[in-house]
Amino acid sequence: METNAIALTYDDIVILPGYLKRGSESDISTLLCKDRDGHELILKKPFLSAAMDTVTEAKMAIAMAREGGIGVIHVNLSTDEQVKQVKKVKRAENLMISNPIHVNDTTTIKETAELMQKAGFSSIPVLDKDNKILGLAVRPSVRFQEENFEKAITTSMVKNPVIVRLEEVQSEKTSFVDLGKAKRIFANNTQNNTKALLIADENNVLIGMITSKDVENLKTFPFACKDIQGRLRVAAAISTAPHTMERVCLLVEAEVDLLVIDSSQGHSDYVADLISSIKKEFPTMPVVAGNVVTAEGALFLAEAGADIIKVGVGPGAICSTRKISGVGLPQFSAVKEVHAALQRQYPHIAVIADGGIKNTGDIGKAIVAGAKAIMMGNAFAGTDEAPGETIIHEGAKVKVYRGMGSIDAMKNGSGSRYEQDGKTLISHGIVGFVPYKGTVTDIIFQYAGGLRETMKLTGATNLAELKRAKWMQITNAGELESHPHDIKLAHQEPNYGTSK
Numbered sequence: 001m002e003t004n005a006i007a008l009t010y011d012d013i014v015i016l017p018g019y020l021k022r023g024s025e026s027d028i029s030t031l032l033c034k035d036r037d038g039h040e041l042i043l044k045k046p047f048l049s050a051a052m053d054t055v056t057e058a059k060m061a062i063a064m065a066r067e068g069g070i071g072v073i074h075v076n077l078s079t080d081e082q083v084k085q086v087k088k089v090k091r092a093e094n095l096m097i098s099n100p101i102h103v104n105d106t107t108t109i110k111e112t113a114e115l116m117q118k119a120g121f122s123s124i125p126v127l128d129k130d131n132k133i134l135g136l137a138v139r140p141s142v143r144f145q146e147e148n149f150e151k152a153i154t155t156s157m158v159k160n161p162v163i164v165r166l167e168e169v170q171s172e173k174t175s176f177v178d179l180g181k182a183k184r185i186f187a188n189n190t191q192n193n194t195k196a197l198l199i200a201d202e203n204n205v206l207i208g209m210i211t212s213k214d215v216e217n218l219k220t221f222p223f224a225c226k227d228i229q230g231r232l233r234v235a236a237a238i239s240t241a242p243h244t245m246e247r248v249c250l251l252v253e254a255e256v257d258l259l260v261i262d263s264s265q266g267h268s269d270y271v272a273d274l275i276s277s278i279k280k281e282f283p284t285m286p287v288v289a290g291n292v293v294t295a296e297g298a299l300f301l302a303e304a305g306a307d308i309i310k311v312g313v314g315p316g317a318i319c320s321t322r323k324i325s326g327v328g329l330p331q332f333s334a335v336k337e338v339h340a341a342l343q344r345q346y347p348h349i350a351v352i353a354d355g356g357i358k359n360t361g362d363i364g365k366a367i368v369a370g371a372k373a374i375m376m377g378n379a380f381a382g383t384d385e386a387p388g389e390t391i392i393h394e395g396a397k398v399k400v401y402r403g404m405g406s407i408d409a410m411k412n413g414s415g416s417r418y419e420q421d422g423k424t425l426i427s428h429g430i431v432g433f434v435p436y437k438g439t440v441t442d443i444i445f446q447y448a449g450g451l452r453e454t455m456k457l458t459g460a461t462n463l464a465e466l467k468r469a470k471w472m473q474i475t476n477a478g479e480l481e482s483h484p485h486d487i488k489l490a491h492q493e494p495n496y497g498t499s500k
């Protein structure tokens, strides 16, 4: 079908200012879907890190979830490795550690020190043979005991650790641990300088442990995206390659929060069949499907059972799809098209705008087009948390950022994203360098900050209100005027660069 309609991308439009009421707050949280236990999966900041092998592994996913977004662990990993990474994120924070690693009265100080080193823990309970609490081994009094290394740990443990009953730290509402209550117990035990609370039953048998680190994280990361058990949320990408259901089963067992079907051609039987296989096996497991850019593609995925639809063919910074195939759609129009199609029949299905974000102002534009959240690759590539080493290239610190459709990445497994078998590969992406960017926290600060500025300027107090903001198409001259002009840049601002 031919059409004369003009397809627009973020740089082709501006959002018009609106009235701002004094004292307005801007809430940038977004509801994506229900999780598999029926609880709301909310991102306090509407960002996802892309399922790319130079963007998201466990380290990135932990940082994303702590900051209020979610990371999608890429699929260029063996099933075992991807599952391991999901488990790493799920274990990074807890309400209560249910089966804490422990030692016995016969364990030596040396063995305890080695265990602490290996596991990376600074508090280990000491139990008798019936799992009753004898004390708590803590790092300094274990590590600095070289002369007594062969003695039993019972000679060098805290003999009066803080022991509480589960009811004392349980939330009345959820029956899970309430870290606020744990915090008050820590606060009241200053004389012990304790780093862990031990939870015991009436016979003094250990049930679990709460560390002060988990309580501190509440304050350090108040926006963290967590499940009902206080664990960070994490998503995992899956492909339409054969045997994917084996991977799906293991990811679900590892308690992944979202499955993201990673395909450049979402409007396909491959993707629809995978959605229905997942839904048959795990009816409540939320599935993100894509990528599509048309109303037909979106409705096709909605009918196939997708919970969330991901939009984008060709906007990515490393993407050559539109040039090598001539197919795709500029991203503002793509998000609008999909959102409008779903609004009529499937208003509960959230849209994720995937790729093509160049400036922080593009986030608000994606929301105005109808996105509930935004997936970014380039923005997060080059950070400390992205996989890969920082290297020096032409005198500057950089990291590699590559398309999952580049020949290099497809050789590592991502060929199925493009329905290619790995033998004769047609590239859809490039390999390049991005500047080293510091931490994900700094990046999210800028993107969330930019979005809040959009909301101030439009007078919106939440994303639903921002969605209703007016916008206009602009000319090339208007876009040029939107940049700083007629001046030489003295230095780069943290949220405005020069690279095109």
Ligand code: IMP
Pocket: 050, 051, 052, 291, 312, 314, 315, 316, 317, 318, 319, 320, 321, 354, 355, 356, 357, 375, 376, 377, 378, 379, 402, 403, 404, 405, 406, 428, 429, 430
């Ligand atoms: P960015 O935020 O503009 O860098 O775009 C990231 C998005 O580009 C990813 O989330 C993918 O949807 C998409 N993508 C990743 N690799 C490729 C590729 O090789 N070709 C085309 N698109 C890609």
